[in-house]
Amino acid sequence: MFSIIKAAVGGLTALCRVNGHQQGLLHGHLKVLAAGLKTRDIPPDHSDVVLPDRRKLKFVNKMPNFKNAKKEMKNLKDIQGPATTANAFTKGEFAIVAMGGGYLHWGHIEMIRLTINRKMDPKTTFARWRVNGPYKPVTRKGLGMRMGGGKGAIDQYVTPVRYGRFIVEVGGKVELGEIQRIMTEVAQKLPFKAKVFSRASLAAFQKKHADMEQNNQNPWTFKEITLGNMLGIRKVLSPKDLCHNGRFAGKFHLPWRV
Amino acid sequence: MAATLCRILLPKQGWLPFTQCVRHGSKAVTRHKRPLHFLKQKLMSVTRYIPPPRPAPPGAYPRQTIRDQEDDPFTILVKKKMKSVFQESKMIAVVQNSGSTADEMILLKYKLHKHGITVKFFPNQVVRSFLKDSTYSNMAPLFIGHTVLFISKEPKVKEMLSSLRTSRHMLLLGACIDNTLLSAQGVVSYSKLPSVAVVHGELVSGLTLLTSQTAAMLQHHPAQLSALLQQHVKQQSSEGAPKAQEAT
Numbered sequence: 001m002f003s004i005i006k007a008a009v010g011g012l013t014a015l016c017r018v019n020g021h022q023q024g025l026l027h028g029h030l031k032v033l034a035a036g037l038k039t040r041d042i043p044p045d046h047s048d049v050v051l052p053d054r055r056k057l058k059f060v061n062k063m064p065n066f067k068n069a070k071k072e073m074k075n076l077k078d079i080q081g082p083a084t085t086a087n088a089f090t091k092g093e094f095a096i097v098a099m100g101g102g103y104l105h106w107g108h109i110e111m112i113r114l115t116i117n118r119k120m121d122p123k124t125t126f127a128r129w130r131v132n133g134p135y136k137p138v139t140r141k142g143l144g145m146r147m148g149g150g151k152g153a154i155d156q157y158v159t160p161v162r163y164g165r166f167i168v169e170v171g172g173k174v175e176l177g178e179i180q181r182i183m184t185e186v187a188q189k190l191p192f193k194a195k196v197f198s199r200a201s202l203a204a205f206q207k208k209h210a211d212m213e214q215n216n217q218n219p220w221t222f223k224e225i226t227l228g229n230m231l232g233i234r235k236v237l238s239p240k241d242l243c244h245n246g247r248f249a250g251k252f253h254l255p256w257r258v
Numbered sequence: 259m260a261a262t263l264c265r266i267l268l269p270k271q272g273w274l275p276f277t278q279c280v281r282h283g284s285k286a287v288t289r290h291k292r293p294l295h296f297l298k299q300k301l302m303s304v305t306r307y308i309p310p311p312r313p314a315p316p317g318a319y320p321r322q323t324i325r326d327q328e329d330d331p332f333t334i335l336v337k338k339k340m341k342s343v344f345q346e347s348k349m350i351a352v353v354q355n356s357g358s359t360a361d362e363m364i365l366l367k368y369k370l371h372k373h374g375i376t377v378k379f380f381p382n383q384v385v386r387s388f389l390k391d392s393t394y395s396n397m398a399p400l401f402i403g404h405t406v407l408f409i410s411k412e413p414k415v416k417e418m419l420s421s422l423r424t425s426r427h428m429l430l431l432g433a434c435i436d437n438t439l440l441s442a443q444g445v446v447s448y449s450k451l452p453s454v455a456v457v458h459g460e461l462v463s464g465l466t467l468l469t470s471q472t473a474a475m476l477q478h479h480p481a482q483l484s485a486l487l488q489q490h491v492k493q494q495s496s497e498g499a500p501k502a503q504e505a506t
Binding site for chain 2: 079257
């Protein structure tokens with residue numbers, strides 16, 4: 001209460017000063033309150049963002065709609081090495097990016113869908129899948145069954161994911177700070193290492209790796225040695241090593257390698 | 259030759275297949291990283307990433323562009339003081355202070371104060387910027403490291419040197435005495451000179467010697483004087499006669 005009166009009288013004194021009437025009595029006994037200016041960042045301009053009609057993540061089928069399901073071989077190559085598709089932004093601004101290979105189950109996909117749909121604000125945000133529904137059959141023998149007797153029945157379908165593949169893309173009239181918590185929460189639950197990137201941070205990440213490759217002070221590179229088959233080293237290398245140049249160990253990415 | 263013969267003649271004892279069947283099965287474990295072959299480990303460590311040397315941190319080297327310190331009011335004040343010091347004093351000695359303790363410094367100050375010499379400390383940067391614009395610009399190279407100024411209105415070099423001799427950590431670099439820049443050796447030789455009054459006296463005595471001799475000669479007996487003059491004329495004529503003959 002007192003402060004309000006003080007502020008009011010302070011305003012009065014300020015007015016008096018403006019008019020040129022110096023009131024010595026008031027001036028001497030009151031502490032004149034000076035208002036400072038606070039500069040804030042200009043908020044980002046989202047005027048050009050067009051939100052799609054369906055902003056939430058779609059439901060994904062648990063299994064593909066095959067007439068006769070066929071058992072497949074393990075084919076672990078579908079999680080090794082870097083992703084060649086869905087490794088760049090399309091419409092969104094932020095994405096969960098896989099930092100290693102692995103298989104997404106329907107359960108993982110459902111977890112992502114429920115978490116993001118529940119926590120994001122559909123008025124300002126939209127989310128899109130960047131992975132297909134589970135299509136690769138995984139067979140398993142029933143519990144307590146004796147070994148032998150051929151390949152087991154199809155247990156579930158999975159989605160293979162390679163390093164650098166986008167899982168979910170999020171965009172709209174939001175900033176990273178608003179959406180980051182939800183996305184990291186999802187990324188931590190995935191069966192491989194995953195990270196949340198924005199367009200800028202992904203470009204910076206890729207540039208950092210390119211710079212590392214450019215500024216490597218080691219005269220011996222993996223590529224030269226393997227191409228030249230120095231000391232017969234190809235004996236212990238797999239054909240995949242020739243194209244990955246030692247940057248991958250199976251499904252794992254080795255970020256310290258160039 | 260012998261080897262080829264042996265190979266042909268002797269029967270084959272054993273046969274090794276050229277191609278060996280190696281099974282590459284069961285690599286289904288994807289949970290962990292599979293152990294690397296030892297040669298591949300070596301290859302990975304040989305071809306590891308070596309980052310470029312780190313650049314020097316910012317502020318490690320002095321700035322390329324020297325900022326103008328004219329705006330700093332403290333610098334202006336110090337410069338004013340320096341100006342008055344340089345105008346008033348006849349002896350300005352620059353001494354390097356290589357780690358003398360406070361006690362030693364107090365003792366030295368006390369000794370110098372007896373002879374009317376004061377000890378002054380000025381920041382080197384300010385001194386250099388002051389000297390750059392003044393007539394004492396040749397003194398600038400002396401101001402490197404910890405430097406101390408000894409200042410007195412009279413050029414009391416002997417006293418200063420005697421008090422400096424006792425303090426081990428103070429080293430005389432040079433001095434400006436009576437608007438003359440002297441090195442440390444020059445200061446020592448300056449101190450060996452006699453005082454101005456003595457030199458003046460010598461000069462005056464040298465000048466008065468001739469006149470006094472003339473006066474004394476005039477006071478002698480006139481006969482002696484006339485003899486001297488005759489001799490002088492003789493000498494002049496003997497010298498002048500050959501010259502006259504040559505002229506004619």
